[in-house]
Amino acid sequence: MKINKKVNGEKTTIALEGRLDTGTSPELEVVLNAITPTSKDLTLDFAKLEYVSSAGLRVLLTAQKNMNAHNGKMAIVNANDVVREVFDVTGFASFIKIN
Amino acid sequence: MTVKEVFQFIGISLIPIAVTILLYYGFEHIEKRGKKDINKLPKFLRTEKGRYWFRQIFTGLILGGFSIGLYFIGVEVKDYITGSSDLKIGISTFFPVLAGFIFGWPSAVTTTVIATIFRMCTPSFLRWPTVIACILGGGFSAAASHWFLDDKRSHWFNAFLGGLFVEALNLLFLFLFNLSSISDAFKTIRQFDIVCLLCNACCAAITCLIIQIQKKEKVIVNIKKDKTIGTRVQAWLLVICFLSLGLSTTSAYIVSFSDAHDNSVSMLNHNTYDIHNDFLLMRSQTSPTKCTERHIVSESGYCLVLTADDKDTTLEGTTESGTEKFTFHGKNKIVGIPKNVTEKYNRQMHDSFKFDDGKTIDQMPLSYATDDFKTSTFNFFYENVWGESCLIAYTKERLPSSLGSDANFYCLTIIPSDEIYISAGISFRVDLYVLILVFIILFALIDILISKSILKNIQIMDTSLEKIMEGDLNEEIKLVGTYKEFHTLSDNMNLTVGALKNYAAEVEHRMEAELKVARDIQVGLLPTYFPVEKEYNLYALMNTAKEVGGDFYDYIKMNNGRILILNADVSGKGVPAAMFMVRAKTLFKSLSSTLTDLGEIVSKANDELCQENDSGMFVTAWLGIFNPETGELDYINAGHTVPLIKREGKFQVFPNKHRIALAALPGTKYEVESTYLEPGDELLLYTDGVTEANNEKGKMFGIDKLINTANKSNYFNAKQLLTEISDKIAKFTNGVEQFDDITMLLLRYTGNKELNPENTLTLIAKPISTSVAVNYVESVLASRELNQKFIARISIVIDELFANVAYYAYPKGKEKDVTVTVDTRDDLLKIRLIDSGIPFDPTAKENPDVTATIDERKRGGLGIFIVKNTMDEVRYEYKNFQNILYLNKKINPEDKINKNE
Incomplete structure (x- = not known):
């Protein structure tokens, strides 16, 4: 998985490419742990992400919690059907914003 | 019998009642003791048979003994045959009846034997008839007890009839054995016969009644409630018997008595007329007249002599004791014949004659004959004369005035009622006894016929029919008795049942056959x-x-x-x-x-x-x-x-x-x-x-x-x-x-094909291998022309499950194999994940709450939940020390790469 981070003022965009699964989640976790405690506006671009497994979901859950802690905004954009499906099925769509 | 004597007789009758009841309860007590502890009884009483025979013989002996004893304390009546006045009348003949009706036939026989032997030794004209009555009565009660009552204690009403029967028999024999002096026998018997009849019957009935009431048995049948044929017939039979008895005896009484009365009146009239003629003849002669002999001493005993003037008249006549002279005194007087003559043969009275109640002829309701004798009517009345009731016929004579006197006098003839009615009385008595016997026999016979044959057979039929109704067609109706009708009936009923049985069997057979065909058709389908x-x-x-x-x-x-x-x-x-x-x-x-x-x-x-x-x-x-x-x-x-x-x-x-x-x-x-x-x-x-x-x-x-x-x-x-x-x-x-x-x-x-081994990958179960497994599955699926979306879904599944195995199946450092097999043939995706690690069923994990908020979220369960949602079937097995996960998913057309795109 490739992680591309772009910072534009207060807004941070992280674009993921590949799979967010057991093997790759720890990488993302490291990246997000650095950003989420302080970032005011975080966008996760999933345009090139194939799927998310439960390991990935856990990382995203932690990130959202961190963002919520200081009222930071977090959103997922360009998610494909498979990712959406997983979010819907697991109920994550109710607390992680997917545009 | 005087009233006092009647009461005396009733008093004596209480003795057998008391004795019988005492005996009865004495033996009841023995039975009770026997039930409680049989060993306390003497040896011969320990068997039922022993107790039965002891009871029979013992009661027979006791009642027989009382039968003898009561002979001596009977009520004394006048014996007209011998002239003595100490004839003892008791109810000794009655004991066999009680023995039979209360205890049983052996008891009755024993009592009868004792009573009979004793009676044979007694004097008096009662001896032989009593002996015969004893034998017949005892025999009757023994037979009735055995056959009519089935050796059971009698109902009080049957005992009443039994007592009546035996006494009527006794009385009848009294007549039959004294035909030579029947009028004296009659005079003797009529003193006590009705009392005897009633006392005997009531005595038996009361004894039974007392025991029945004490035992709380049904004493009176309510004919409205008890609608059985037996009771109805018995009741009607009883009514008819008593009505017939009453009617026939009453009519016999009326006819014979009025006939006797008429005959006597006409005879007296004749006599009076004869005397009248003699009188006229006598009056036509001026001198004292001798009456014709016959008028004084007529054998038929009706005679009268009259004088019309105050001269004494001497009559001469013959009596049994020879010729006697009688002198008539006074004018217009009828002079009585001396008592010694009248007592036996003649009666005569004149107007000074006084009746027993002190009345004179003038005071009697007499009327004058108005005209000549030939046209005048004779009158009569009953009055007591010389201590007994007599019929008196009379005419009042008026002397012709040519005779110088206008004196009137009576001409009476007289006959004692006894003499008029004796034959009527005898025939009435005999009629009564015979009718009682006949009606009781009739009653018993009809009752036996109905209850023993008809009702019993109806009962048998009823029981059998009930069994047949319940479906037991093998029941055979077996009626008893020799009556042809019943045999025909039972034969016909058995034939009907047999036919029914055959028919039922046939129907059942046919039904079975038809059902079998239906069955065969059904099974054949x-x-x-x-x-x-x-x-x-x-x-x-x-x-x-x-x-x-x-x-x-x-x-x-x-x-x-x-x-x-x-x-x-x-x-x-x-x-x-x-x-x-x-x-x-x-x-x-x-x-x-x-x-x-x-x-x-x-x-x-x-x-x-x-x-x-x-x-x-x-x-x-x-x-x-x-x-x-x-x-x-x-x-x-x-x-x-x-x-x-x-x-x-x-x-x-x-x-x-x-x-x-x-x-x-x-x-x-x-x-x-x-x-x-x-x-x-x-x-x-x-x-x-x-x-x-x-x-x-x-x-x-x-x-x-x-x-x-x-x-x-x-x-x-x-x-x-x-x-x-x-x-x-x-x-x-x-x-x-x-x-x-x-x-x-x-x-x-059995499955046709093994999974294709080419699609099998075995790896060491380490987290690092997860992506290898995913890549492998992806590559297999991609080669099957499945689209990216489908592959991505399956990849998640592999990622979740493989990671699961990699992290948890083996202890760290001891990781072993995990095998992934993929098969996509026939549009069915089958994935098997097999490892030999510790048994662990991931499917058993509870589903996470997907509605929980972010803060409520717990770790774990999400992965397998996603897997379950993706696959059609996820099944776990632990077999041969292996964890096997079966994952199946149908491949739909939309899961394939659309070649038109």
């Missing part, structure tokens, strides 16, 4: 050829109950190569169930030829069956469509028994959702469940006839026994297992009639 294919084989078995039932099974090869199997049970039994079964079976056959979706087939069939189902029948069914290529199995359980599935070599309950039975609710949409059969899996369908087969104790075979039997069996084909189960059920029920069809169907899935 069921497939008897069972396929044995490479991928699967199946066998079904149906043991039909005697009565036609509605079980059926079927398998249908559908057009798309799938197989529909079904096992069903129509509610109810008999022809309707069979016909409904045919309807259902045909329906499934036709629907499965056009439709492929099981849900649709079942829902349609349900709608069809709901139509025109007025009888409210329904069908429970288990239906499955399986793909022999893949083992995929869709199924619906419509209210049927839960099948067994054999997995990992063991039969177990195959849990499935219960839907409503077919034909119960129109419009029901039946949802399909599905599973995958692995090679080696087997499915056993059965009807409730299997689990509910019960033995003689009412215990049911049950599902546990079914599972055990199936698991213990070493069968090598489907037929063998089903036969073994069927035998086991038969052994269990042990001959108890089978009430329901027993139907079973076994599907054995």
Whole structure:
């Protein structure tokens, strides 16, 4: 998985490419742990992400919690059907914003 | 008998009552003691027979003894035959009756023997008649006790009649034995006969009544409530007998007495007329006249002599004691003949004659004869003369004035009532006794006829018919007695029952034959050829109950190569169930030829069956469509028994959702469940006839026994297992009639192809290998022209499960193999994940709460939850020390790469 981070003022965009699964989640976790405690506006671009497994979901859950802690905004954009499906099925769509 | 004597007699009658009752309760006491502790009784009383005979002989002896004793304290009456006045009248002859009616025939016989022997030694004219009456009475009561009362204690009314009978017999013999001096016998007997009759009868009745009341038996029959023929007939018979007795005796009494009276009156009139003529003759002569002899001493005893003037008249006449002279004194006087003459032969009186009550003739209601004697009427009246009632006829004479006197005087003739009525009285008495005897015999005979033959036979018939009504056609009516009518009746009834039996057997036979044909047709509809294919084989078995039932099974090869199997049970039994079964079976056959979706087939069939189902029948069914290529199995359980599935070599309950039975609710949409059969899996369908087969104790075979039997069996084909189960059920029920069809169907899935080894990858179970496994599966799926979306979904599944194994299956540093196999043939994705790590069933993990908020979220369970959602089936098995995860998913057309795009 490739992680591309772009910072534009207060807004941070992280674009993921590949799979967010057991093997790759720890990488993302490291990246997000650095950003989420302080970032005011975080966008996760999933345009090139194939799927998310439960390991990935856990990382995203932690990130959202961190963002919520200081009222930071977090959103997922360009998610494909498979990712959406997983979010819907697991109920994550109710607390992680997917545009 | 005076009133005092009557009371004396009644007093004496109380003695036998007291004695009998004392004896009766004495023996009751012995019986009670015997029941309590038999060993306290003397040896000879310890058997029932011993007690019976002791009681009979003992009571016989005691009553016999009292019969003797009571002879000496009888009431004394005048004996007209011998002239003595100390004839003793008692009720000694009565004891045999009591003995028979209370205790039994041996007692009666004993008493009779004693009384008879004693009586033979007594003097008096009563001896022989009493002896004979004793023998006959005792014999009668013994016979009545044995045959009429069946050796039971008598009802008081029967005892009353018995007492009456024996005494009437006794009295009748008194007459018959004294024919030579019958008038004296009559005079003697009439003193006591009525009292004797009533006392004897009442004495017997009261004795029985006292015991009956004490025992709280039914004393008076309520004819309105008791509507039995016996009681009715007895009551009417009694009324008729008493009416007849009353009527005949009354009419005999009236006729004979009025005849005797008329004869006497006419005889007296004749005599008076003769005397009158003599008188006229006498008066026509001036000198004192001698009366004709006959008028004084007539044998017939009616005589009168009269004088008309105050001269003394001397008459001369002959009496038995010779010629006597009588002198008449005074004018207009009738001079009485001296008593010694009148007593025996003559009666005579004049106007100074005084009757017993002190009245003179003038004071009597006499009237003058007005005219000449020839035209004048004679008058008569009854009056007591010389101490007895007499009939007196008279005429009043007026002397012709030419005779110088206008004096009137009476001419009377007289006869004692006794002499008038004695023969009437005798015939009335004899009539009365005979009628009592006749009516009692008649009553007894009719009663015996009715109760012993007719009623008994009716009762026998009733009992037999009741048995026949209850269905025992083997019952034979056996009537008793020699009456031809009853024999004909019982023969005819037996013939009727026999014919009925034959007919019933014939009908049953025919019904059975017809039902068998129906059965054969029904069973013939069921497939008897069972396929044995490479991928699967199946066998079904149906043991039909005697009565036609509605079980059926079927398998249908559908057009798309799938197989529909079904096992069903129509509610109810008999022809309707069979016909409904045919309807259902045909329906499934036709629907499965056009439709492929099981849900649709079942829902349609349900709608069809709901139509025109007025009888409210329904069908429970288990239906499955399986793909022999893949083992995929869709199924619906419509209210049927839960099948067994054999997995990992063991039969177990195959849990499935219960839907409503077919034909119960129109419009029901039946949802399909599905599973995958692995090679080696087997499915056993059965009807409730299997689990509910019960033995003689009412215990049911049950599902546990079914599972055990199936698991213990070493069968090598489907037929063998089903036969073994069927035998086991038969052994269990042990001959108890089978009430329901027993139907079973076994599907054995052997599978045709092993998983392609080319699609198998074995890795060391380390987290680092996860992506390798995912990549491998992706590459396999990509080669099968499946689209990215489908592959991504499966990748998540592999990622989740492999990671799971990698992290948890083996202890760190001791990681071993994990094998992933992928098969996509026949549009079915099958993935197997096999490791030999510690047993762990990921499917057992509880589903996470997907509605929880972010803060409520807990770790864990998400991965397997996603897997379950993605795959059609996720099944875990631990087999041969291996964790095996079966993952199945149908590949739909939209999952493939669209080549047009």
